[in-house]
Structure formats: structure tokens, C-alpha cells
Amino acid sequence: MHKLSSMDASTPSHKPAARAAQALRETLEYDIAVGLYPPGTRLDEVSLATRFQVSRTPIREALIELSASGLVEIRPRRGAFVREIGIPRLIEMFEVMAELEAMCARLACRRMTASEHEALQAAHEACEAAAAAGEPDAYFHANEKFHDAIYRGSGNGYLAEQARSLQNRLKPYRRLQLRVRNRMGNSLAEHQQIVDAILAGDDRKAEGALRSHILIQGERFNDFVATLSTVGEPARSRAG
Amino acid sequence: MHKLSSMDASTPSHKPAARAAQALRETLEYDIAVGLYPPGTRLDEVSLATRFQVSRTPIREALIELSASGLVEIRPRRGAFVREIGIPRLIEMFEVMAELEAMCARLACRRMTASEHEALQAAHEACEAAAAAGEPDAYFHANEKFHDAIYRGSGNGYLAEQARSLQNRLKPYRRLQLRVRNRMGNSLAEHQQIVDAILAGDDRKAEGALRSHILIQGERFNDFVATLSTVGEPARSRAG
DNA sequence: TCAACGGTTTTTGTATACAAGAGAGGCGCG
DNA sequence: CGCGCCTCTCTTGTATACAAAAACCGTTGA
Known part of the structure; x- marks a missing residue:
């Protein structure tokens, strides 16, 4: 694979990861939980892609998973935002x-x-x-x-x-x-x-x-x- | 049988749909619910893509959403299957x-x-x-x-x-x-x-x-x- | 000065192209 | 004749290319 080494920089665990998207989801979950991305933050796809050294595709898939679990909110044509729970x-x-x-x-x-x-x-x-x-x-x-x-x-x-x-x-x-x-x-x-x-x-x-x-x-x-x-x-x- | 020319042929509602993936998810949900895809069925991406006249990308996104909701199970490198609930x-x-x-x-x-x-x-x-x-x-x-x-x-x-x-x-x-x-x-x-x-x-x-x-x-x-x-x-x- | 308008730019959403793992089937070996 | 390995193909997973919508920004008119 590619240099996944940098990508789990913030995760405690580091598995081989069958799909990068799944590993990305876990990493983002962690990063959101610890406050790296505070509520309301816009999660820009290209920024994340460059940060994790992958293309936008697995990033998008990870964001979709996160939106399903309720951690982020995807607004059509507007992007993904860390959900504010209120x-x-x-x-x-x-x-x-x-x-x-x-x-x-x-x-x-x-x-x-x-x-x-x-x-x-x-x-x-x-x-x-x-x-x-x-x-x-x-x-x-x-x-x-x-x-x-x-x-x-x-x-x-x-x-x-x-x-x-x-x-x-x-x-x-x-x-x-x-x-x-x-x-x-x-x-x-x-x-x-x-x-x-x-x-x-x-x-x-x-x-x-x-x-x-x-x-x-x-x-x-x-x-x-x-x-x-x-x-x-x-x-x-x-x-x- | 394959001539489901319009993609919401099987859905009761038909919205313009900001993202095709979301509409696809609803359609697939419905199709699974009514038994068009019985439990255990493999959901082939290319077949679905041709059926709905879209590329594999929105299909994959829809499948990921469905897997998050538990309706289908994605096995790495094996594909998506309609989940058997047992x-x-x-x-x-x-x-x-x-x-x-x-x-x-x-x-x-x-x-x-x-x-x-x-x-x-x-x-x-x-x-x-x-x-x-x-x-x-x-x-x-x-x-x-x-x-x-x-x-x-x-x-x-x-x-x-x-x-x-x-x-x-x-x-x-x-x-x-x-x-x-x-x-x-x-x-x-x-x-x-x-x-x-x-x-x-x-x-x-x-x-x-x-x-x-x-x-x-x-x-x-x-x-x-x-x-x-x-x-x-x-x-x-x-x-x- | 402010608001509305139009073009530009950035970003999402989708399509296509490419790489790599999994499975099937054939071939050789025991 | 059965078993295991190798190859070949088919599918998934990822990267890139392209289209379209929304945000941005300056301009223009009142």
C-alpha cells in the first residue's frame, strides 16, 4: 500500500486495514472525539485527502460512514460538518x-x-x-x-x-x-x-x-x- | 426483467434527489424490504450500476450507507450482501x-x-x-x-x-x-x-x-x- | 453606501481509469 | 484418481478526470 504510517499518527491502534476508508473512519472518529475537529468544523475533502495521503474517494466513504453514525452531518453540495450535538x-x-x-x-x-x-x-x-x-x-x-x-x-x-x-x-x-x-x-x-x-x-x-x-x-x-x-x-x- | 429503465421504477416516491446515492439508498432499502433482493443476495456493484444507469461510485456510497444501517453487510474485497437477520x-x-x-x-x-x-x-x-x-x-x-x-x-x-x-x-x-x-x-x-x-x-x-x-x-x-x-x-x- | 447582479473560483458529486486481492479452473504431481 | 499450486479472470478498492452547483468577489446601478 501507500504510506499509511502517517495517517494513523493520531490513532492509538494501527491495523493493516483491509479498506482504507474504514481505518480513516476510525481515525476521524478519534480525532473528533478528542477535539481535534471541534463541533461545527467543516471537514474539507481535499484537506483530509492531503493529510492522509489518499484520494478523495476513501475520504468520502469514511465521511458517509460517519454521517450514518451521526457524528458528522453531510449537507448536500455543502460538505461534511462535525455535528453539533447541543x-x-x-x-x-x-x-x-x-x-x-x-x-x-x-x-x-x-x-x-x-x-x-x-x-x-x-x-x-x-x-x-x-x-x-x-x-x-x-x-x-x-x-x-x-x-x-x-x-x-x-x-x-x-x-x-x-x-x-x-x-x-x-x-x-x-x-x-x-x-x-x-x-x-x-x-x-x-x-x-x-x-x-x-x-x-x-x-x-x-x-x-x-x-x-x-x-x-x-x-x-x-x-x-x-x-x-x-x-x-x-x-x-x-x-x- | 432488466428493463427497469427509470431508476425509481420500484420506489413509490420520486424526488429530484440532490445526491443520487441517497436516492439509491432509499430505492435499495425498498427493494430489499419487498424481497426483490432476498437475504444473502450478493449486491454486485456493476449490475446495480447498469440497472440504475449510473457509475459504480454512487452505488458504492449507497451500499456503505446501507451497511451502516445494518441492512447489508460489506465483506472486504468480497462485496455487499443483503444481511440475513436470523x-x-x-x-x-x-x-x-x-x-x-x-x-x-x-x-x-x-x-x-x-x-x-x-x-x-x-x-x-x-x-x-x-x-x-x-x-x-x-x-x-x-x-x-x-x-x-x-x-x-x-x-x-x-x-x-x-x-x-x-x-x-x-x-x-x-x-x-x-x-x-x-x-x-x-x-x-x-x-x-x-x-x-x-x-x-x-x-x-x-x-x-x-x-x-x-x-x-x-x-x-x-x-x-x-x-x-x-x-x-x-x-x-x-x-x- | 448598500444591494443586486454576473462572472470566477472553489468544492462537491459523478464518471472513468487503473491496481490489487479473491475465486475459479486447469494443470501437474503424488 | 485426488490434491495442491499456478494462472487467469472477475470484482472490489482507489486514483484521477470531469461536470455542475454553490460560494466568493468585484462591479454596477440606484
């Missing part, structure tokens, strides 16, 4: 996320196998370790695995996929609010309740615990952005 | 659909406006009319509008989008099972209960009614395919 929409997404996770928890109570129970506990302990060490990044990753263990435990592969996808979509925002004072400790306590409920098979309790666990995140995020009210809004400049 | 996966999807709709109902109880109440009742009456006339197709469309009224009533735009998207994905299967004996009448009765609960603001009841309304569909579908067990499977003949 606080109201974000709250809506957290609301849905809460319900998906609650559903996972409910199903997990009835369907989890013994080995899945172990995996859940292991993930929980990893969270404890990260929290004890006071490392937000480590906690963030352990937290992802914790939730993923519940998704898997739902015994519903489609549900797990959807949950994972939305979790991924909300990732940058969840990450932000982890910095809120004592959020890590509270999160861990909530995890403990969730684990207890699931292991006890109490589906009502597990469902409720997980739902509020997520809703709290949404609310905390809401508080958080309220603090930065002047910073959160100017992105809306497109309306002119 | 009964287990389908049941999983119905399970998620039930939860999404239940959530819509719950939220709708608290958030629906007066005009949305009217819209819901109007949609319900349209269903009654179609059922009275004994027209499954008309009922199918009225039913879609009925459910959409609830999605909208949830006051959660993201949720509504997701619900609509999944409903669309399940459309062909729901349509199938409408033919089951007396399903239309039962469906209507369930609708009545849902409307009553929502108008009364009884979120628990509405949630439960809508959830079982969908789950019943899934079960009926399961029964239905069980009947055709010999017909449902042969698509897996790749090994042959």
Missing part, C-alpha cells in the same frame, strides 16, 4: 442511554451465567482499584469494561451493540463529567449497588439502580455545562 | 423495540400536549377504519402513524429517531405477521388500551401495554416462522 439533544441521548442500560441490567439479572458474574465482579474490582489510585483515566476505561460486562450479560446481542454504540457516542461527554468533584467515588458506590442487585437477581432494583446511575451522569453533565454557560454556547454561530 | 437476532431486535416503545409511552404520558393527544386519537381512529374495512395494507400504514404519534409524544427527539429507525428495520417482518389470523383485531384492541392509558396519564399501564403489544408481535412472528420452518432456513445454503 445540550438538549445530549440530555435526550442520556435519557435513552439510561433506559438501554436499565434494560440490560434487568435482563442480566435473569440471564447472566456464572462466568459472566465473575467477569462483572472482576470489572467492578478494577474500577475500585482505579478509584483507589485516584486515576480518572484508568477509572474511565475500567468503567467502560464494567458496563460492557452488563451489556454482554443481557444475553441480547443486538441490545449490547446498541448500548455500546451509544456509549461510544457519549464517551467524550461522560469523560468530561468524571472530573466533577467526587463523581468517581459516587460512581463506584452506585456500581456496588448495581453489582449487588444483579448478583441477587433483583431485577427491579438493578434496573432502577442502573437507570439512575446514568441519569445522574446526565444531570451532572447538565450542571457542568451550566457552569460554563458562556463557553458552551458560542459554537451555535452557524445560525448567524 | 430468527434469534430478530427476536432480540423485537425485545429492544418493545423497550423503546415502552419508554416512549411512559414519557408520552407526562409530556404529550393537547394537540398531540388529538393526533394520537386521530391515528387510532384511522387504524379502526382500516381494520373495519379489512385492509391490511391500509392498517399497516395507519399503524405506523399511530406509533409515530407516540414517538413524537415522548418529547425526546433522539428516542423518536431511534424508534423510527428500528421500526423501519423491522417493517418487513411486522408486515408479514399482520396476516396472522385475527392479528389486526387484537392489535386494535391493544391500541385502544394504550390510548386510554396515555390519555389517562397512567405511565405504568401505558408502558406495560405498549411493551406487551410489541412483544406479542415478536412472539407471533416467532410462531409464524416456526410454521414455515422448512421455508425459513434454506437461505443458509452457502455451504451447498
Whole structure:
């Protein structure tokens, strides 16, 4: 192939990549997530093509994939823009996320196998370790695995996929609010309740615990952005 | 057979289409839904290009969009195939659909406006009319509008989008099972209960009614395919 | 001075050309 | 006669070329 070496400069992983477009999509996802391309940014095809040393074709394909996943918006004959999610929409997404996770928890109570129970506990302990060490990044990753263990435990592969996808979509925002004072400790306590409920098979309790666990995140995020009210809004400049 | 001279020959709508790729996607969605391309079919790019009188480029873009929505699967260097959903996966999807709709109902109880109440009742009456006339197709469309009224009533735009998207994905299967004996009448009765609960603001009841309304569909579908067990499977003949 | 108009330029969308991997089939070998 | 390898073809994936639409910008007229 060509010099793909430069192209994953910003991605942590670097696979051979059967199709360049797919690798490009992942790279762009990452770059958008970390803020290299802030919301509202126009993603110029030729600039991206020159940056990644490929032609416009795979760039376009990657942008189309991103638009399907909702990360960018393609306006006909106008180009691709990093989608601005806006606080109201974000709250809506957290609301849905809460319900998906609650559903996972409910199903997990009835369907989890013994080995899945172990995996859940292991993930929980990893969270404890990260929290004890006071490392937000480590906690963030352990937290992802914790939730993923519940998704898997739902015994519903489609549900797990959807949950994972939305979790991924909300990732940058969840990450932000982890910095809120004592959020890590509270999160861990909530995890403990969730684990207890699931292991006890109490589906009502597990469902409720997980739902509020997520809703709290949404609310905390809401508080958080309220603090930065002047910073959160100017992105809306497109309306002119 | 090949003389589908105009490309939207099989689509009901015909817009000018800013991008051909998007129109192509809709056409292919429709064609797959109605069974023109059964599950497992390989979607050859050049064949599609000649059929639609365009080059491979917009075809590829349409296929990528379809793969993102899950309708087709793109295997690297192998081509695009109409995705075989398989009964287990389908049941999983119905399970998620039930939860999404239940959530819509719950939220709708608290958030629906007066005009949305009217819209819901109007949609319900349209269903009654179609059922009275004994027209499954008309009922199918009225039913879609009925459910959409609830999605909208949830006051959660993201949720509504997701619900609509999944409903669309399940459309062909729901349509199938409408033919089951007396399903239309039962469906209507369930609708009545849902409307009553929502108008009364009884979120628990509405949630439960809508959830079982969908789950019943899934079960009926399961029964239905069980009947055709010999017909449902042969698509897996790749090994042959 | 401002607004509307027309040409120019940039950028998207599509078509075509080219490269490379995957599969089929034939050939040789065991 | 069966198995494996090699070649050849067919298809996908990418690059480039071209068309058309939209943005840009200066001009012109009121």
C-alpha cells in the first residue's frame, strides 16, 4: 500500500486495514472525539485527502460512514460538518442511554451465567482499584469494561451493540463529567449497588439502580455545562 | 426483467434527489424490504450500476450507507450482501423495540400536549377504519402513524429517531405477521388500551401495554416462522 | 453606501481509469 | 484418481478526470 504510517499518527491502534476508508473512519472518529475537529468544523475533502495521503474517494466513504453514525452531518453540495450535538439533544441521548442500560441490567439479572458474574465482579474490582489510585483515566476505561460486562450479560446481542454504540457516542461527554468533584467515588458506590442487585437477581432494583446511575451522569453533565454557560454556547454561530 | 429503465421504477416516491446515492439508498432499502433482493443476495456493484444507469461510485456510497444501517453487510474485497437477520437476532431486535416503545409511552404520558393527544386519537381512529374495512395494507400504514404519534409524544427527539429507525428495520417482518389470523383485531384492541392509558396519564399501564403489544408481535412472528420452518432456513445454503 | 447582479473560483458529486486481492479452473504431481 | 499450486479472470478498492452547483468577489446601478 501507500504510506499509511502517517495517517494513523493520531490513532492509538494501527491495523493493516483491509479498506482504507474504514481505518480513516476510525481515525476521524478519534480525532473528533478528542477535539481535534471541534463541533461545527467543516471537514474539507481535499484537506483530509492531503493529510492522509489518499484520494478523495476513501475520504468520502469514511465521511458517509460517519454521517450514518451521526457524528458528522453531510449537507448536500455543502460538505461534511462535525455535528453539533447541543445540550438538549445530549440530555435526550442520556435519557435513552439510561433506559438501554436499565434494560440490560434487568435482563442480566435473569440471564447472566456464572462466568459472566465473575467477569462483572472482576470489572467492578478494577474500577475500585482505579478509584483507589485516584486515576480518572484508568477509572474511565475500567468503567467502560464494567458496563460492557452488563451489556454482554443481557444475553441480547443486538441490545449490547446498541448500548455500546451509544456509549461510544457519549464517551467524550461522560469523560468530561468524571472530573466533577467526587463523581468517581459516587460512581463506584452506585456500581456496588448495581453489582449487588444483579448478583441477587433483583431485577427491579438493578434496573432502577442502573437507570439512575446514568441519569445522574446526565444531570451532572447538565450542571457542568451550566457552569460554563458562556463557553458552551458560542459554537451555535452557524445560525448567524 | 432488466428493463427497469427509470431508476425509481420500484420506489413509490420520486424526488429530484440532490445526491443520487441517497436516492439509491432509499430505492435499495425498498427493494430489499419487498424481497426483490432476498437475504444473502450478493449486491454486485456493476449490475446495480447498469440497472440504475449510473457509475459504480454512487452505488458504492449507497451500499456503505446501507451497511451502516445494518441492512447489508460489506465483506472486504468480497462485496455487499443483503444481511440475513436470523430468527434469534430478530427476536432480540423485537425485545429492544418493545423497550423503546415502552419508554416512549411512559414519557408520552407526562409530556404529550393537547394537540398531540388529538393526533394520537386521530391515528387510532384511522387504524379502526382500516381494520373495519379489512385492509391490511391500509392498517399497516395507519399503524405506523399511530406509533409515530407516540414517538413524537415522548418529547425526546433522539428516542423518536431511534424508534423510527428500528421500526423501519423491522417493517418487513411486522408486515408479514399482520396476516396472522385475527392479528389486526387484537392489535386494535391493544391500541385502544394504550390510548386510554396515555390519555389517562397512567405511565405504568401505558408502558406495560405498549411493551406487551410489541412483544406479542415478536412472539407471533416467532410462531409464524416456526410454521414455515422448512421455508425459513434454506437461505443458509452457502455451504451447498 | 448598500444591494443586486454576473462572472470566477472553489468544492462537491459523478464518471472513468487503473491496481490489487479473491475465486475459479486447469494443470501437474503424488 | 485426488490434491495442491499456478494462472487467469472477475470484482472490489482507489486514483484521477470531469461536470455542475454553490460560494466568493468585484462591479454596477440606484
